[in-house]
Amino acid sequence: MPGGIDPHTHLAFEFMGTETMDDFFTGQAAALAGGTTMHIDFVIPVDGSLTAGFEAYEKKSKKACMDFGFHMAITKWDEVVSKEMEIMVQEKGINSFKFFMAYKGALMINDDLLLEGFKKCKSLGALAMVHAENGDAVYEGQKRMIELGITGPEGHALSRPAVLEGEATARAIRLASFINTPLYVVHVMSIDAMEEIAKARISGQKVIGEPVVSGLVLNDSWLWDSDFLTAARFVMSPPIRAAGHDKALQAALSTGVLQLVGTDHCAFNSKQKALGIDDFRKIPNGVNGIEERMHLVWDTMVESGQISVTDYVRITSTDCARIFNIYPRKGAILAGSDADIIILNPNSSFEISAKSHHSRSDTNVFEGRRGKGKVEVTIAGGRIVWQNDELKVVPGSGKYIKLPPYNYLFSGIDKAEANYLASLKAPVKRTIISKA
Numbered sequence: 001m002p003g004g005i006d007p008h009t010h011l012a013f014e015f016m017g018t019e020t021m022d023d024f025f026t027g028q029a030a031a032l033a034g035g036t037t038m039h040i041d042f043v044i045p046v047d048g049s050l051t052a053g054f055e056a057y058e059k060k061s062k063k064a065c066m067d068f069g070f071h072m073a074i075t076k077w078d079e080v081v082s083k084e085m086e087i088m089v090q091e092k093g094i095n096s097f098k099f100f101m102a103y104k105g106a107l108m109i110n111d112d113l114l115l116e117g118f119k120k121c122k123s124l125g126a127l128a129m130v131h132a133e134n135g136d137a138v139y140e141g142q143k144r145m146i147e148l149g150i151t152g153p154e155g156h157a158l159s160r161p162a163v164l165e166g167e168a169t170a171r172a173i174r175l176a177s178f179i180n181t182p183l184y185v186v187h188v189m190s191i192d193a194m195e196e197i198a199k200a201r202i203s204g205q206k207v208i209g210e211p212v213v214s215g216l217v218l219n220d221s222w223l224w225d226s227d228f229l230t231a232a233r234f235v236m237s238p239p240i241r242a243a244g245h246d247k248a249l250q251a252a253l254s255t256g257v258l259q260l261v262g263t264d265h266c267a268f269n270s271k272q273k274a275l276g277i278d279d280f281r282k283i284p285n286g287v288n289g290i291e292e293r294m295h296l297v298w299d300t301m302v303e304s305g306q307i308s309v310t311d312y313v314r315i316t317s318t319d320c321a322r323i324f325n326i327y328p329r330k331g332a333i334l335a336g337s338d339a340d341i342i343i344l345n346p347n348s349s350f351e352i353s354a355k356s357h358h359s360r361s362d363t364n365v366f367e368g369r370r371g372k373g374k375v376e377v378t379i380a381g382g383r384i385v386w387q388n389d390e391l392k393v394v395p396g397s398g399k400y401i402k403l404p405p406y407n408y409l410f411s412g413i414d415k416a417e418a419n420y421l422a423s424l425k426a427p428v429k430r431t432i433i434s435k436a
């Protein structure tokens with residue numbers, strides 16, 4: 001089958017340190033062992049500059065061993081950012097921008113910027129993506145937990161309940177509808193958010209919903225563990241939800257309400273997670289997933305009978321290639337495609353552990369999990385890069401893949417725009433008939 005494409009990784013945060021940076025920039029053993037042959041990572045602007053951010057990431061990725069693309073976060077708004085978005089799309093091969101509706105005081109943007117960003121995305125044929133949580137309410141929730149003396153990792157989940165994810169998802173969907181531009185909701189973690197996406201899609205709106213592997217197979221019970229480091233490793237945003245949300249997200253994926261599976265792979269080691277020992281707000285947000293995604297999605301969705309093998313290929317590879325506009329170069333095994341291929345043995349078993357995984361991180365949120373469906377061979381660009389538990393890569397062989405604008409979601413946008421303008425019946429041509 002075609003190699004996995006992970007639509008949503010966060011491997012490259014500066015402060016993650018050299019161990020986890022290796023997942024992205026050097027060995028990339030975790031991804032390749034996990035059957036992922038391409039991933040799309042987030043570029044955070046450097047000091048607010050998109051160009052500086054792009055250049056820094058480009059430089060660091062010189063030793064990459066697997067293909068990669070970039071999204072870019074928009075964290076402020078002015079004429080320079082607006083112009084830089086044009087350069088990113090038209091010259092640098094970025095066709096999507098992520099807007100953080102949470103992380104107040106850091107990455108968060110308000111509705112004003114969201115509207116400006118959506119308009120700009122539409123004009124460039126770029127896909128607007130949202131991290132959907134109400135950041136102001138989360139901030140309030142965090143204060144409330146601290147006042148109640150709840151300083152541990154459970155405070156993380158309690159401070160940002162599913163209703164705040166549902167609210168922000170609904171708001172982003174409505175604003176995207178108002179602007180008439182497609183929307184991609186990353187890491188959908190709750191029934192609340194999923195139902196908003198379902199409603200929008202039923203109404204004909206172009207909205208893509210991406211659950212991540214952690215949200216599909218885990219629940220929040222670990223956050224109440226009495227061992228701080230065990231609990232802290234599950235801290236991510238939006239939070240991993242109570243049991244029930246996982247099953248509902250699986251059902252939504254199997255029925256096409258949600259479209260493709262990401263990871264938001266953002267692995268921190270124990271030392272980094274320990275930064276929040278006295279205050280959950282200081283625990284770095286993020287969990288692993290890039291090595292586990294293909295295995296766990298097979299086991300949870302195919303082995304359980306919820307989806308077919310064809311659907312598995314679609315949700316782990318083909319739809320991502322289509323949405324980010326690189327199909328059939330990626331996401332297919334066809335003449336002329338990139339020959340990114342994996343051999344997955346459905347009868348082979350796996351057991352996940354930080355002791356045996358290939359990320360340099362010392363923790364794993366899927367610790368102890370067993371299942372069926374193991375990637376045995378990974379081929380990238382026609383070369384075997386993973387076989388018999390051995391990595392065979394050449395540093396620097398990974399290519400930066402430019403992602404062209406105007407994916408299929410944009411077809412018909414101009415007609416919808418024309419219909420909208422026609423429906424206004426305005427401006428009304430007036431004459432002054434009588435004087436008051």
Ligand SMILES: NC(=O)NCCC(=O)O
Nearest residue numbers: 010236237264266285286
């Ligand atoms: N998801 C998460 O907790 N970490 C990565 C940053 C983000 O996407 O919010």
Ligand SMILES: [Zn+2]
Nearest residue numbers: 131186187237
């Ligand atoms: Zn996010």
